Amino acid sequence: MTNSISLSERGLTLEFGAMSQYFNYYWLRDACTSCIDPQTRERIFDSSALPTPPRATAAWIEEDGLRISWSEEAVISCIPMALLRDIAKQGRPHDPADLPRNLWRSDFEPRIARVPQSAVLESDDGRARFCRALIEDGIAIVTGMEPGKESLTALVESLGSITPSAEGYFFEVRVEIAPTNLAFTAGPLEMHTDLPGEEAAPGLQFLHCLENTVEGGMSLFLDGAAVAETLRAEDPEAFRLLATYDIPFFYRHDKLDYRAHQRVIETDQQGKVTGVTISQHLQDTLDLPQDLLDEYYPAFIKFIRLMQEDRFIVRFRSQAGNCVVFDNHRIVHGREGYVADSGKRHLRGCYCDRGALRSTYRVLAKQGFDGLALPERETA
Numbered sequence: 001m002t003n004s005i006s007l008s009e010r011g012l013t014l015e016f017g018a019m020s021q022y023f024n025y026y027w028l029r030d031a032c033t034s035c036i037d038p039q040t041r042e043r044i045f046d047s048s049a050l051p052t053p054p055r056a057t058a059a060w061i062e063e064d065g066l067r068i069s070w071s072e073e074a075v076i077s078c079i080p081m082a083l084l085r086d087i088a089k090q091g092r093p094h095d096p097a098d099l100p101r102n103l104w105r106s107d108f109e110p111r112i113a114r115v116p117q118s119a120v121l122e123s124d125d126g127r128a129r130f131c132r133a134l135i136e137d138g139i140a141i142v143t144g145m146e147p148g149k150e151s152l153t154a155l156v157e158s159l160g161s162i163t164p165s166a167e168g169y170f171f172e173v174r175v176e177i178a179p180t181n182l183a184f185t186a187g188p189l190e191m192h193t194d195l196p197g198e199e200a201a202p203g204l205q206f207l208h209c210l211e212n213t214v215e216g217g218m219s220l221f222l223d224g225a226a227v228a229e230t231l232r233a234e235d236p237e238a239f240r241l242l243a244t245y246d247i248p249f250f251y252r253h254d255k256l257d258y259r260a261h262q263r264v265i266e267t268d269q270q271g272k273v274t275g276v277t278i279s280q281h282l283q284d285t286l287d288l289p290q291d292l293l294d295e296y297y298p299a300f301i302k303f304i305r306l307m308q309e310d311r312f313i314v315r316f317r318s319q320a321g322n323c324v325v326f327d328n329h330r331i332v333h334g335r336e337g338y339v340a341d342s343g344k345r346h347l348r349g350c351y352c353d354r355g356a357l358r359s360t361y362r363v364l365a366k367q368g369f370d371g372l373a374l375p376e377r378e379t380a
Contacts (some may be wrong), residue, residue, distance in 0.1 A: 050072070116145065152323065204325060204356075239299075
């Protein structure tokens with residue numbers, strides 16, 4: 001419990017046992033439970049409407065809430081103690097979807113979460129397990145998929161809406177006579193993330209295997225966050241360069257000309273790696289200052305070579321009826337070449353927003369489904 005409350009001109013200080021935390025008065029006034037409409041759950045209080053900066057005249061603990069009376073308002077604010085404890089402990093409110101990332105390497109394939117589509121669509125627990133795996137591991141495999149677009153659409157919509165890209169709502173990965181993308185050939189496909197030339201690159205990627213009877217064509221995946229953390233440990237300056245400067249990417253053919261700058265290594269406010277953006281076949285001419293490139297290129301090449309090392313890469317053969325779902329801002333993927341006339345290989349893909357994934361998980365977690373139950377395991 002709080003040992004004491006000390007008021008000052010612009011804020012107050014609470015003592016939580018051995019912890020002491022300062023809270024700004026504007027922040028406390030904004031955090032009052034009366035500021036949120038109970039029906040719409042939107043903010044209905046505007047702190048800029050206050051004629052003078054808020055200042056507390058008294059503060060006390062009552063029914064696990066901090067109560068505050070204000071000098072210029074006939075209102076008693078109530079701020080939940082749980083929120084104040086979260087701020088004191090971690091600097092921000094609790095977020096059920098703020099789960100630690102499980103970084104993985106080449107031995108991870110047997111531990112990839114495999115969840116039947118029926119469990120995702122028909123069970124809150126199954127959907128929560130699916131969401132949690134995508135947040136923590138960045139990848140999961142959904143089994144038992146029907147071949148039609150309706151099956152893939154239903155899976156995506158269990159999380160959110162399909163996000164269209166330059167290719168439309170869906171794209172077909174198979175050999176084409178006049179390919180507009182290296183993925184639409186039988187050749188090997190280097191390790192990459194999708195569509196970095198779009199201003200907001202796709203978040204979650206779905207690759208539904210419809211048929212695969214060719215010789216070769218093993219699917220390749222790696223955890224870009226794990227490789228980035230390895231680079232940070234082995235060469236901090238190289239990590240800093242890739243996490244600081246944006247470089248240009250493109251996606252163009254006869255009727256398209258997308259261009260965007262992206263950072264190769266993405267980090268959050270705490271400096272933790274949240275993902276990577278890499279695609280040599282969609283990398284544009286670097287436009288950083290030439291003297292900076294003296295340092296940037298060696299760092300960039302070192303990172304690319306790390307991603308080519310077997311210690312990071314998971315390999316497996318895509319099976320008809322399975323859909324690999326992964327975080328396009330974290331999981332780097334590719335493909336070994338295959339013999340085009342040895343059979344058929346057809347994958348159907350689409351995208352969904354990462355925010356939709358976390359939204360779905362938050363709602364499920366609030367209902368008591370946190371996804372901690374072990375998902376069903378099947379062979380890839």
